[in-house]
Amino acid sequence: MIHRSPRFSDRSILVCQGLCCQKDGSEKLLKAFKSQITSDTKIIPAGCLGKCEKSPIVLTLPRKITYKRVSLEDVSRICNALS
Numbered sequence: 001m002i003h004r005s006p007r008f009s010d011r012s013i014l015v016c017q018g019l020c021c022q023k024d025g026s027e028k029l030l031k032a033f034k035s036q037i038t039s040d041t042k043i044i045p046a047g048c049l050g051k052c053e054k055s056p057i058v059l060t061l062p063r064k065i066t067y068k069r070v071s072l073e074d075v076s077r078i079c080n081a082l083s
């Protein structure tokens with residue numbers, strides 16, 4: 001299988017899976033994004049995105065919008081903001 005890094009032109013949602021974000025529920029967020037998103041958007045588990053003090057962190061591409069202290073209730077809003 002060939003993996004490539006997301007390009008900034010790709011519509012993607014990076015869900016941090018670093019230790020701080022995992023401690024604050026990012027695994028559940030990753031599952032929630034995967035269950036809600038359309039096929040033209042990539043859901044990518046990411047390493048630490050450098051904002052641990054505001055975990056869990058989600059970064060959307062291509063606009064590079066960072067969402068902090070994301071909860072399960074925010075998932076739909078973030079998905080809708082991509083459209």
Ligand code: FES
Pocket residue numbers: 016017018019020021022047048049050051052055056057
């Ligand atoms: S572990 Fe998620 S921002 Fe550092």
